[in-house]
Every structure is written in C-alpha cells, then in structure tokens.
Amino acid sequence: MDLRAKHSLGLLDQLRKMRETEKLTDVVLVAEDISFPCHRVVLSAFSPYFRVMFTCGLRECSTREVFLRDTPADSLGLLLNYMYCSELPLNNANVQGVSVAAFLLQMDEVFNRCQSHMRENMDASNCLGVYYYARDLGAEELADHAQRYLRTHFVQVCMSEEILELEAHKLGALLSSDDLNVSREETILDVVLRWVRQDTLTDGVEDGRSRHLAELLRKVRLPLVAPDYLKEAMKRNMSLLADAECLEMMEEALEATGMHPAVAPRKLKLRYGMETTDLLLCIGNEGGGIRSRYGNYSERSFCYAPSTGRTYYITSPRYGDVLGVVCAGVVTEGNEIVVAGEAGVRKMARQTDRNVEIFRYRVEAQGTWEHLSSAEYRDSYALGALGDTIYLLGGQMKLKNQYLITNCVERWSLQGGPWRSAAPLPMPLAYHSVVRLKDRLYVLGGRTPQSWRMDDEPDRLSNRLLEYDPETNKWTELGPMKHSKYRCSAVALNGEIYVLGGIGCEGVDRGQSRRCLDAVEIYNPDGDFWRDGPTMPSPQLSLLSNASNAGVVGGKIYVCGYNKGADRHEDIIKDILELDPWENCWTVVARHVLMHDAYDVCLVASLNPRELMSPPADLVTQ
Missing domain, CATH: 3.30.710.10 (Potassium Channel Kv1.1; Chain A)
Structure with a gap:
C-alpha cells in the first residue's frame, strides 16, 4: 500500500470513530x-x-x-x-x-x-x-x-x-x-x-x-x-x-x-417474436461478388429464409477486423451463434502468438461479435457443441516446428473458465465433419496420416464414423461410410445423419483415384447402418474450408452455394438446393442468389429479420 492510500484510509478510519463516539x-x-x-x-x-x-x-x-x-x-x-x-x-x-x-x-x-x-x-x-x-x-x-x-x-x-x-x-x-x-x-x-x-x-x-x-x-x-x-x-x-x-x-x-x-x-402487424424464424446463415469474410451504392456489403454475410424465400444480411466477423479468417462455426442448442478463426491483420500485429479465437454473435448489441476465448492454435479443425459446451476437434497443430494432424480434443463452457482436455479422437483427423444428434457428437470423413507407403501422398481419406458420449467422455467407432471422403457436408434430420457430396473414393482409401461425389449417404444410429439417399443434381464439394455448406430448416435440407465439377474442377454456383426427405428428391429453390463469391460456414439459427439488413433494390452481382 502506498503512502497516499495509507493516509486516506487513516483519515477515513478516524472520521468513522469520531462519528460513532459523536465527537466534533x-x-x-x-x-x-x-x-x-x-x-x-x-x-x-x-x-x-x-x-x-x-x-x-x-x-x-x-x-x-x-x-x-x-x-x-x-x-x-x-x-x-x-x-x-x-x-x-x-x-x-x-x-x-x-x-x-x-x-x-x-x-x-x-x-x-x-x-x-x-x-x-x-x-x-x-x-x-x-x-x-x-x-x-x-x-x-x-x-x-x-x-x-x-x-x-x-x-x-x-x-x-x-x-x-x-x-x-x-x-x-x-x-x-x-x-x-x-x-x-x-x-x-x-x-x-x-x-x-x-x-x-x-x-x-x-x-x-x-x-x-x-x-x-x-x-x-x-x-x-x-x-x-x-x-x-x-x-x-x-x-x-x-x-x-x-x-x-x-x-x-x-x-x-x-x-x-x-x-x-x-x-394485422405481427409482434416481434412472431417474425422470428429459422435462417440459413452463410458466415464468412469474403467481400467480393456483390455490390451496391448503399452501404458496404463486403462486411455483411448472406442469409436466406426458406419459409419466405427472402434474402437478408448479417454483420460479418470481418466487420471491425474481428476475425481475419473464419475456420468453423456452430449454433448451440440455446441458439448461440459461435464462430472460430484467426484474428484480423491489425490484431495479429499486436499479438505474439497465433491462437484460435472464439467469437459469439450478439443480437442485443446491434449485431456485433463478442470475443469469448482463445485456444492454442491449430487449423483444419472441426467445431461442435453439446449444451453450452463447445468442442475443438482434431486439425493440424504445430509440434516440433512442423504442423502435424492431431487427435487432440479440447472443450470450453460458454459460462467461462479454462479450456479442458476431452478424450482424444481414436485417430488423428483434419478436414473432417462434425454433427450433433441428440446428446452426442458424430465425427466423420476427413484426412488422416499414413506411413505405410512413403512414396505416396502423406494423407489418406477416412470413411470412419466416430461417436462421442459426453457422459462417459469416450469415443465409439460405428459402421463406416461407403466412401472415404472430405469436404463433404453433414447434417442431422429426423434422427439420422445425412452426408452430402465431397471429394473421395469408394471403400477404404488405399491410394485409388479420387473424384467429386454426388452421393448422399444416410446413417441410422438406432440400427448402426448406412443407406443411399437421393443423388445430388451434380457432383459437388462443400466450402473451401472443411465446414458444411448445408443446414436443416423446417424438416428439409438446404445446400447454400457449392463448388461443382468432375475431377476436382471447381465452378462456384450461387444456387440453393432443397431436399424434402418425404419426396426424396432435390429441387433448386433459388438461383443466382445475392451471396458473396465464397463464404466459410453455413449455420442455421433462429433470428428476427428486423435485426438484419435487407438488400437494397440496386444490389447486384459484380
């Protein structure tokens, strides 16, 4: 305690005593x-x-x-x-x-x-x-x-x-x-x-x-x-x-x-809560592809309301240099929109170490992004959520001055506290997909290291399906997919898991040629078996990252923009596809939508359009 503080406390104590004894x-x-x-x-x-x-x-x-x-x-x-x-x-x-x-x-x-x-x-x-x-x-x-x-x-x-x-x-x-x-x-x-x-x-x-x-x-x-x-x-x-x-x-x-x-x-005018609806959010930091003389749409991300077919825009993590790169995202059961990525250029210049930065979207704060936590740096990871706990799964981490694919899993509560280790994946994985079904996480596909053929590619594609139980903190391997793949989308619908498109090969990857897939594989966890779903309109890949470009709204699956083409030739298509599981066929519900040239993750969240930006009349593709 410095002399000034000690002096002030002494004076305060004497005044208190004089008041208690009614002196002066x-x-x-x-x-x-x-x-x-x-x-x-x-x-x-x-x-x-x-x-x-x-x-x-x-x-x-x-x-x-x-x-x-x-x-x-x-x-x-x-x-x-x-x-x-x-x-x-x-x-x-x-x-x-x-x-x-x-x-x-x-x-x-x-x-x-x-x-x-x-x-x-x-x-x-x-x-x-x-x-x-x-x-x-x-x-x-x-x-x-x-x-x-x-x-x-x-x-x-x-x-x-x-x-x-x-x-x-x-x-x-x-x-x-x-x-x-x-x-x-x-x-x-x-x-x-x-x-x-x-x-x-x-x-x-x-x-x-x-x-x-x-x-x-x-x-x-x-x-x-x-x-x-x-x-x-x-x-x-x-x-x-x-x-x-x-x-x-x-x-x-x-x-x-x-x-x-x-x-x-x-x-009659609807009240605020009656307008809240499930939206497809195409979150990312790509600024090109659309233009308007009204406002800067490079700092907005495309949203689509399947119930009305209307387009909106949400504040991008790019706004205010919050995140320079978005790598993954998830919406929790409590409708919290969470993304993970790397800091923007200005923030990176002030940091000594690179980290995985976790941000949450705050509707009540005029659509800003709030920093939640930082984790040890990795890339090509997946982000999942159970309850109010988020999970960083696998990816590539720096070990002994080189980046290696890891099986490391860390978890963090939205209530705060430190990051804690969870049971590691049964195998190292990167570029894999994760989906929540009931109270479990399911990890599938991705790339895993191989060492038995040193003259070949260092990685193999995975067709394995892994289930995580948070109660026991254990992983269980389930029935494998028909294709080994990565850059596929995975969603949960009607108690089953749908895996869409991707790059891969049939069966276990032993070095055979890979191709862009139009296959839909459906997993039933009750019987632990896979079946074929309706073939997609064309072979297609998900996003350039490992995140999904599909979501479920109103009991239907939607694919929001995709890369298509055989033999990995990629053309960006700004269409939205819909799969009705009862009709068992794909339909194009929107063509040439006003989204950016690319984005990083497709999420589904319940938001009110009043809190979002509607497109002006002159918004067009560049």
Missing part, C-alpha cells in the same frame, strides 16, 4: 424520527445537495438538526455508512430506496452503482418494477434497458406476479407494443384474462377490473389467435360473455378467422 459532530440528520449525528464537512464532500445547504446562508447553516422528510431512515443510514466507511451493501430489497435517496442528495456515484446493481440483477420477476421506477425517476438508460429486457423476455414476464399488479392503463400501453417477443398472440389474451380474474378487494370492495376488459381486449390482436383457443376462452371466462362489446369482438374474430383463416392475420 456539528449536525444531526433526522429521518423518520431517527437521528444521525454527522459532520457537515463530510456530508458536503460527498453530496452537492448538502454542500449548497450548508453554504448558502439559509437556516440549515446554523441549526443543529436537519430534517429529511422524503428520505427513509434505513436508506440514509446506508448512504452515511458509505460516506464514512466506503461500504455500500446493496441487495434487491434496498436498492431502490438507496437509489432514490442518492438521487435526491445528488450522490451520482452511488446512484450509478444502484443502477448497475439493478441491471445486473434484472429478471422476469422484477423488470417491470425497475422499468416504471426508472421511468418515473428520469433514469433513461436504466428505463431503456429494463424495457428491452421485459419485451425480450415477455413470455416469462407474463408468468410473474408483477404484471398482474399493474394498473389497467399501464398494462394496456404494454400490450400495444409491436416489439413484444411472443410467438403466439394467445400469450397476450391469456395475460389479459388472468389480470381481470385477479380482482382484489380494497376495503371490502372489489377493484372492478372487469370494467377494463373491453379496453384491454382491444389491445389483443384477436384474429391472430387460434379459433379453438378463442372458443375455449369464451367457455372458461364468463366476463367475456357478460360484456356485449367483448362478446362482439370475440365473435368478429372467430368469423374473420373462420371465413379467411390465411388472410385475416395478414391485416
């Missing part, structure tokens, strides 16, 4: 009939409010007692404790009282600490209270944060007691918002009916919530509610039948959805 105290603050002997100079040092009070020449400058009528005693006691001891024990029970007192006494540092506490401890059970408190106090940043939180987590908020305690006009204003993250309008109707049933007694008289029912029902977009749900609500809630206006609204909604079930909802 020259003012007594009184709140709720409780007296707090203090020193004017200490109060003035921490509070501009007291500084003005004690120096402006008014009565408080000379009186012994100063009454604070709008300040709770317990909150004042905590603030004085902070002044004299630098301690501020905040909790959810006292934080609002302390923050109001700090606001009145103009103690900005304490007020900011209270706001930080409320942000960090916000949840579905208290966000409404925080929002109205912050709004009424004029704390705009906290109010905006709470409003975003309650809209994002509105389904959980509807299950809390707080929403049932709102006044009718506040509930109505809340339900009017287009930005509520609800996937079904039934959630809104349900909370209205539960609020009305919460008729409480005040002085022996009901507060008459039912008189607000028609007003609140107008906030519900009834044509978006399923007809069966409307009928059931009318059976279970007599208040809907007892009010002529409410009954008329319900009957009109039933008539509209009955006569035009597909048209009626389109007349």
Whole structure:
C-alpha cells in the first residue's frame, strides 16, 4: 500500500470513530424520527445537495438538526455508512430506496452503482418494477434497458406476479407494443384474462377490473389467435360473455378467422417474436461478388429464409477486423451463434502468438461479435457443441516446428473458465465433419496420416464414423461410410445423419483415384447402418474450408452455394438446393442468389429479420 492510500484510509478510519463516539459532530440528520449525528464537512464532500445547504446562508447553516422528510431512515443510514466507511451493501430489497435517496442528495456515484446493481440483477420477476421506477425517476438508460429486457423476455414476464399488479392503463400501453417477443398472440389474451380474474378487494370492495376488459381486449390482436383457443376462452371466462362489446369482438374474430383463416392475420402487424424464424446463415469474410451504392456489403454475410424465400444480411466477423479468417462455426442448442478463426491483420500485429479465437454473435448489441476465448492454435479443425459446451476437434497443430494432424480434443463452457482436455479422437483427423444428434457428437470423413507407403501422398481419406458420449467422455467407432471422403457436408434430420457430396473414393482409401461425389449417404444410429439417399443434381464439394455448406430448416435440407465439377474442377454456383426427405428428391429453390463469391460456414439459427439488413433494390452481382 502506498503512502497516499495509507493516509486516506487513516483519515477515513478516524472520521468513522469520531462519528460513532459523536465527537466534533456539528449536525444531526433526522429521518423518520431517527437521528444521525454527522459532520457537515463530510456530508458536503460527498453530496452537492448538502454542500449548497450548508453554504448558502439559509437556516440549515446554523441549526443543529436537519430534517429529511422524503428520505427513509434505513436508506440514509446506508448512504452515511458509505460516506464514512466506503461500504455500500446493496441487495434487491434496498436498492431502490438507496437509489432514490442518492438521487435526491445528488450522490451520482452511488446512484450509478444502484443502477448497475439493478441491471445486473434484472429478471422476469422484477423488470417491470425497475422499468416504471426508472421511468418515473428520469433514469433513461436504466428505463431503456429494463424495457428491452421485459419485451425480450415477455413470455416469462407474463408468468410473474408483477404484471398482474399493474394498473389497467399501464398494462394496456404494454400490450400495444409491436416489439413484444411472443410467438403466439394467445400469450397476450391469456395475460389479459388472468389480470381481470385477479380482482382484489380494497376495503371490502372489489377493484372492478372487469370494467377494463373491453379496453384491454382491444389491445389483443384477436384474429391472430387460434379459433379453438378463442372458443375455449369464451367457455372458461364468463366476463367475456357478460360484456356485449367483448362478446362482439370475440365473435368478429372467430368469423374473420373462420371465413379467411390465411388472410385475416395478414391485416394485422405481427409482434416481434412472431417474425422470428429459422435462417440459413452463410458466415464468412469474403467481400467480393456483390455490390451496391448503399452501404458496404463486403462486411455483411448472406442469409436466406426458406419459409419466405427472402434474402437478408448479417454483420460479418470481418466487420471491425474481428476475425481475419473464419475456420468453423456452430449454433448451440440455446441458439448461440459461435464462430472460430484467426484474428484480423491489425490484431495479429499486436499479438505474439497465433491462437484460435472464439467469437459469439450478439443480437442485443446491434449485431456485433463478442470475443469469448482463445485456444492454442491449430487449423483444419472441426467445431461442435453439446449444451453450452463447445468442442475443438482434431486439425493440424504445430509440434516440433512442423504442423502435424492431431487427435487432440479440447472443450470450453460458454459460462467461462479454462479450456479442458476431452478424450482424444481414436485417430488423428483434419478436414473432417462434425454433427450433433441428440446428446452426442458424430465425427466423420476427413484426412488422416499414413506411413505405410512413403512414396505416396502423406494423407489418406477416412470413411470412419466416430461417436462421442459426453457422459462417459469416450469415443465409439460405428459402421463406416461407403466412401472415404472430405469436404463433404453433414447434417442431422429426423434422427439420422445425412452426408452430402465431397471429394473421395469408394471403400477404404488405399491410394485409388479420387473424384467429386454426388452421393448422399444416410446413417441410422438406432440400427448402426448406412443407406443411399437421393443423388445430388451434380457432383459437388462443400466450402473451401472443411465446414458444411448445408443446414436443416423446417424438416428439409438446404445446400447454400457449392463448388461443382468432375475431377476436382471447381465452378462456384450461387444456387440453393432443397431436399424434402418425404419426396426424396432435390429441387433448386433459388438461383443466382445475392451471396458473396465464397463464404466459410453455413449455420442455421433462429433470428428476427428486423435485426438484419435487407438488400437494397440496386444490389447486384459484380
């Protein structure tokens, strides 16, 4: 501890002791009939409010007692404790009282600490209270944060007691918002009916919530509610039948959805959560291939919505030099979009060692990429996820000044902490594919070293299928594929694994010639067997990296752009293919889409198009 810090702590300790023994105290603050002997100079040092009070020449400058009528005693006691001891024990029970007192006494540092506490401890059970408190106090940043939180987590908020305690006009204003993250309008109707049933007694008289029912029902977009749900609500809630206006609204909604079930909802604006859909994300750092006079699309990545056939763009990891190279990516079961790669040129210049950099996409932060962790450098690896744990599998690592294919597996939790070793792969692999099915990871294909024919290529292609069980931390080898291959895509659909295209040869690779494949192989884990799927329209490879260019949306497989040609001759094709497993055939659903000339990994995530960029009218291929 330096001399200055020691001196300051000594002064603080002496002031605290003098207050406790009431030595040299020259003012007594009184709140709720409780007296707090203090020193004017200490109060003035921490509070501009007291500084003005004690120096402006008014009565408080000379009186012994100063009454604070709008300040709770317990909150004042905590603030004085902070002044004299630098301690501020905040909790959810006292934080609002302390923050109001700090606001009145103009103690900005304490007020900011209270706001930080409320942000960090916000949840579905208290966000409404925080929002109205912050709004009424004029704390705009906290109010905006709470409003975003309650809209994002509105389904959980509807299950809390707080929403049932709102006044009718506040509930109505809340339900009017287009930005509520609800996937079904039934959630809104349900909370209205539960609020009305919460008729409480005040002085022996009901507060008459039912008189607000028609007003609140107008906030519900009834044509978006399923007809069966409307009928059931009318059976279970007599208040809907007892009010002529409410009954008329319900009957009109039933008539509209009955006569035009597909048209009626389109007349109403959908809420935020109803627009959220599964999208194919073609994440990468390639900037060429499309151009527009509006904005820089070299820092955007192509997205495709199979449900509507519309194109969007997501912020690329290239933006802000986050990643110079994207090598792999995965979407977790919790819909977290995670990519791995190498740092950009500017960041590399500041680093002494190369690492695998892990980033996560943050929708709530205007579509930015957040750095999560760094791992020991390798390339040609695969990235998988089980729960909130991500896995780096295989690849090439630097060993004794040369890059060798490895069987090393490391895992890291999105909750934080160090990287930990997992059971190594049964064999060294690079350029392999990984897919999640239920609670297991499956690794297939790739390149593995060979040493029995030194005059031949150093690597062989693999046709082996490996299964990882996180509970036992063990790998199991399953039935092999028909082809040894790499640069293939692998996806899970209907409890099976589909392996599409790639470069390879039939059977075990013993040095025979390789070719571009149009084969689809399907693995059934229940019976541990492979069968042939519908042949692709042409032989094709996945991306230039080892990542997949396929994803599953709505029970169908989509291939987003590909390289095709025999004998490894590659032509970039910007088409999107669809495989319906029930029709068992491939269809081109979009031709010449406005994607870049190349990308690094195709992922499927649930996003709201409102958070993405739509293409301008003049966006064209270069």
